Amino acid sequence: MQLTVLLIILALLTVIGYQMGRSRAVASVGGRIVELHSVPSYHGFYVALWAGLPALLLFAFWGASEGWLVMQMVLAGLPDRLVQGDAQAIGLLRADILNLAHGVTTGREPDPEVVAAAERYVRLHALGDWSLLVIGCCIAIGGLLYARGRIDPDLRARNRVERTANIALVICSLVAILTTIGIVLSLLFEAMRFFAVVNPLEFLFGTHWSPQMAMRADQVGSSGSFGAIPLFAGTLLITGIAMAVAVPVGLMSAIFMSEYASPGLRTWLKPILEILAGIPTVVYGFFAALTMAPFVRNVGGSLGLDVSSESALAAGIVMGVMIIPFVSSLSDDVINAVPQSLRDGSYGLGATKSETIRLVVLPAALPGIVAAVMLAVSRAIGETMIVTMAAGLTANLTANPLDAVTTVTTQIATLLVGDQEFDSPKTLSAFGLGLVLFAVTLTLNMVALRVVQKYREKYD
């Protein structure tokens, strides 16, 4: 409650600060704005920043540390007999106090001392909020008055405001980068726990995947073997089939759209193709499982082939269809970026349209097309839903596209679905797989970026 009030007050103060700064700057030169170093609005922002930022920083700091501070104060006030014990006991005590303070009843009768401590916690907490409100307002008003006092025709308000804006931009990009690093690190640490149980070599090169850990020593059929090769092979197979569908179709539709289609047709075709990209992968999954897989099996059956009802082929084809707009849209962009002067040069030598496209346009666009295909591959490798629904969970080590296979992503999804204990190798193996997957897609993306940078022709 107090925090909301504080935020509203801060918002008001910054608005007031902006107006004050502006009008004072104008007044300081008697309305002759050209005599100011910065335009009046920068003076306004300058005062507004001084009013808002310090209080907000305090607010953020308080939000991060308040709970811990108050708890330390409460714990310090408890008798020694309660606070003694190891870290786990103290953690339990904290949880008790917090539960009582938030009105959650625990099963056992609480110690009166702990009840008192919980009450103290609530009191301190409320006190803290009120003091935050008061201190925050004081700081905001103080900042506002300070900045207002500094307004002067020579004040370099623009430079200061812009520097602050720069810092804000840096902080935002840092948040994105740190999040990525955090995700990678958490993946890495969990994977380390897995590799402490399972030998990494066995994981990377073993050919048998059966992530069932025995609950009891004499349990049957739960050997727990973590050879991930069948998963990698399955991923590779499905990705290969998907690319075999997506690359030719996507590339050729891109060529048609950028070179042959009339502008009118193009304005229709491109959005329609991009609708494909907007279909949720689950829907592709339906299509794969309910339409494509039976179709493939029937066709295979009529040819006398033994096709599994969950075949890699069906999943791969549907995944390929999903990726078509990805390939075609990116390729279309790079083909359009090939300058008209190159085409003119080729036509001027008596080349036909198809010769020009084959011999000049495509080679010139090749780096971009390669990059598009690489991005599409990493998209295919990371795709989960279609495979889960259409290709099944059987970890076969096979190169036959008519068999059921499974992929890395599907296994990760299955391993982590439902109630799982997070200390068994079965669950942890998901992190091992995730790490491998991450490494592969990261490498692909980096290679794609390098290819583009290295071979990009500079047309100006």
Add this chain to the structure above:
Amino acid sequence: MSVQTHIPATAMASRPAAAGTHGTKMVARDVKVFYGAKQALKGINLDIQENRVMALIGPSGCGKSTFLRCLNRMNDTIENCRVEGLIALDGEDVYGKNIDAVQLRARVGMVFQKPNPFPKSIYDNIAYGPRIHGIASHRDEMDEIVQTSLKRAGLWNEVKDRLREPGTGLSGGQQQRLCIARAIAVSPEVILMDEPCSALDPIATAHIEELIDELRENYTIVIVTHNMQQAARVSQKTAFFHLGDMVECDDTEEIFTNPRDERTQGYITGRYG
């Protein structure tokens, strides 16, 4: 644009005083071009003589590039562009039914304003045209064509040791000479040049101008230029275009010393343009 009214005497003197008779290579009769509803050319009549350089001059937007692009039907690649009238090459209508634009462009080559080498090696840039037209049947023949073309374009000595390097790595002037060599390699009869020196520095320009003068022996050349000294230096005939009309066409010397139309006079003396 700073235009000097005085044409240097040396530039005029470097041209042969009087050439022998020259046959007519291309003919334009009442050529009209429309971009959609807008008319860009209003009935052009022009004769282009064999083995001579014809310069097309005139202010921006006067239609000289449009006319040039009609001569080898490059306008076909532009949407809603319509050409009326007759353009003939050796007496044959180039817009006629039995002429294929693709084959026509092999006979009437083109060099563009900005050097546009393909992102291939120097060798492959030259070999591109001969390959698509099946001119060379085996490797030695192709090597021969590449070498002759580069020599004619005056580029051979500069690039003979790096034929496998990309053509885009050459300097601007070298790139333009590469493009000229590329055009020569398909042995065209006419070469159209659309402001070939406007993106080049003065030294590279001088190179290209010398080259144009030499090429005249074997080819008919039509050049669009904004630079009037250049027109005076390289051409024997000059046509002045203005607002979609061809105002005046005569011997270059005549146009620059004794223009009949006052618009021509105004343009070459720098009063507008």
